[in-house]
Amino acid sequence: MGLTGQDATLFRMTIGSIQLPERPLLLAPMEDVSDPPFRILCKRYGADVLYTEFISSGGLSYGAEGSVRKLDFYEQERPLGIQIFGGEIEQVREATRIVDAAGPDLIDINFGCPVKKVVCKDGGAGILRNLPKMQAITAAVIEEATRPVTVKTRLGWNDESIQIIEVARMLEETGIAALAVHARTRSQMYKGEARWEWLRRIKEEGVRDIPFFGNGDAYNPERIKAMFDETGVDGVMIGRGAIGNPWVFRDARAYLDTGEVPDPPSWDERVGVVAEHLQLKCEWLGERTGVLEMRRMYGGYFKGLRNASKLRMLLMEQGEMDGVLEVLLNFREDEPTVQVAVREAVKPARLPATVAAKLSRPRREAAEAWHA
Numbered sequence: 001m002g003l004t005g006q007d008a009t010l011f012r013m014t015i016g017s018i019q020l021p022e023r024p025l026l027l028a029p030m031e032d033v034s035d036p037p038f039r040i041l042c043k044r045y046g047a048d049v050l051y052t053e054f055i056s057s058g059g060l061s062y063g064a065e066g067s068v069r070k071l072d073f074y075e076q077e078r079p080l081g082i083q084i085f086g087g088e089i090e091q092v093r094e095a096t097r098i099v100d101a102a103g104p105d106l107i108d109i110n111f112g113c114p115v116k117k118v119v120c121k122d123g124g125a126g127i128l129r130n131l132p133k134m135q136a137i138t139a140a141v142i143e144e145a146t147r148p149v150t151v152k153t154r155l156g157w158n159d160e161s162i163q164i165i166e167v168a169r170m171l172e173e174t175g176i177a178a179l180a181v182h183a184r185t186r187s188q189m190y191k192g193e194a195r196w197e198w199l200r201r202i203k204e205e206g207v208r209d210i211p212f213f214g215n216g217d218a219y220n221p222e223r224i225k226a227m228f229d230e231t232g233v234d235g236v237m238i239g240r241g242a243i244g245n246p247w248v249f250r251d252a253r254a255y256l257d258t259g260e261v262p263d264p265p266s267w268d269e270r271v272g273v274v275a276e277h278l279q280l281k282c283e284w285l286g287e288r289t290g291v292l293e294m295r296r297m298y299g300g301y302f303k304g305l306r307n308a309s310k311l312r313m314l315l316m317e318q319g320e321m322d323g324v325l326e327v328l329l330n331f332r333e334d335e336p337t338v339q340v341a342v343r344e345a346v347k348p349a350r351l352p353a354t355v356a357a358k359l360s361r362p363r364r365e366a367a368e369a370w371h372a
């Protein structure tokens with residue numbers, strides 16, 4: 001007997017054994033953005049599923065340090081998907097075994113990256129030109145994985161060759177547990193508008209029994225709700241709208257539930273989250289790299305606020321965590337001279353055990369000293 005009504009809804013909102021809430025909000029995989037510190041903040045503000053940035057299957061199979069490091073995650077991030085890419089089947093197989101051993105909740109295959117050096121080796125969106133190979137890679141990952149396998153892709157290679165309805169059916173028949181589609185072709189890169197009309201078609205004519213997530217230009221609560229309403233997708237995956245704005249998940253959830261968007265975070269809350277993001281990055285990557293990597297985040301965090309460019313300039317000048325914190329905590333949109341004692345103001349009560357467990361000994365000692 002087929003499932004009907006509520007049962008059918010419950011059934012559809014499961015990825016393997018992962019139960020999803022109604023209208024789930026997912027954090028998109030984003031290279032150099034979706035690392036553990038950023039993901040944990042998005043989780044706090046309501047992201048229902050998190051994904052790592054994409055990881056090269058070649059890098060993993062050769063044991064490249066940079067690739068292996070990207071497998072790290074905090075336990076509190078679950079449910080978490082680790083995303084891999086690659087166009088060489090045996091390498092992808094090997095990478096799947098490595099990813100599987102890292103213990104994520106699901107493994108996601110990237111069939112959407114538009115970058116030349118990836119697509120030319122049949123990785124990312126490159127595989128949209130070779131659907132039999134796309135099926136073979138998917139089948140290989142499913143065969144090796146002991147957990148659900150999902151796919152994220154684009155509409156097609158270019159306008160002339162969109163076959164996403166057939167692709168969705170083929171992938172579901174091959175055995176994937178959920179599908180996410182960025183509603184642009186590879187040729188579009190990130191240009192033009194995402195074509196949500198295709199999301200509706202994929203939902204209606206492509207996938208049958210697996211959850212289908214829409215992606216592309218759902219960057220604020222209104223747009224996120226509109227994607228649900230206009231396309232009927234089961235979940236919305238949010239990328240750029242979350243950069244410097246982990247609150248987007250909280251705001252979208254409130255808007256979906258009540259029709260009201262909460263007030264934006266206060267200055268203190270915003271600064272507190274930036275400070276925490278910085279600290280987590282420094283604990284994760286070491287102070288030097290953490291401070292450097294964090295520079296890419298300030299634009300998003302302070303966008304549209306008074307004196308934002310002045311603040312950004314001051315932050316960019318700092319090479320050490322304490323210097324950045326000093327600037328952050330002493331800067332007021334309207335009163336730039338208030339003095340706040342850095343350590344008392346931002347230091348979390350203790351170093352989270354899950355963070356400590358991930359650190360090398362010297363880094364852990366430094367972090368413990370900071371928290372003491």
Ligand SMILES: Cc1cc2nc3c(=O)[nH]c(=O)nc-3n(C[C@H](O)[C@H](O)[C@H](O)COP(=O)(O)O)c2cc1C
Nearest residue numbers: 028029030031053054110182216217218238239240
């Ligand atoms: C900085 C950046 C890095 C990205 N890295 C990845 C990636 O590693 N894997 C992936 O599947 N998509 C990646 N994407 C694409 C996003 O996941 C998403 O599909 C795209 O940004 C459209 O969604 P949005 O309009 O909500 O941003 C990246 C996008 C950006 C902006």
